[in-house]
Amino acid sequence: MGQIGIKELLLLLVIVLLVFGAKRLPDLARSLGKSARILKSETTAMKSEGGQAASSTATPEETPATRTIQAAPGDVTSARPVDEPKPTTQQS
Numbered sequence: 710m711g712q713i714g715i716k717e718l719l720l721l722l723v724i725v726l727l728v729f730g731a732k733r734l735p736d737l738a739r740s741l742g743k744s745a746r747i748l749k750s751e752t753t754a755m756k757s758e759g760g761q762a763a764s765s766t767a768t769p770e771e772t773p774a775t776r777t778i779q780a781a782p783g784d785v786t787s788a789r790p791v792d793e794p795k796p797t798t799q800q801s
Contacts, residue, residue: 729737
């Protein structure tokens with residue numbers, strides 16, 4: 710008791726197939742994979758930010774990072790840089 714065997718896995722697969730249907734399973738698996746990838750990248754980023762914040766002595770205004778716009782979460786192939794407005798100074 711407590712271990713999942715072949716029979717239980719097959720029964721679970723049949724139930725999932727009946728609930729979602731054969732056409733939606735690839736989309737479901739794809740979205741689950743993207744979600745896992747995003748979660749992994751976010752946790753890695755949080756860990757690296759925590760380490761940098763503790764050991765960083767530089768001022769945050771030294772080198773501003775270039776921001777990007779992503780078409781979808783986790784989609785880095787279609788990312789493009791953000792064109793932020795430049796501060797204008799009026800001289801008399």
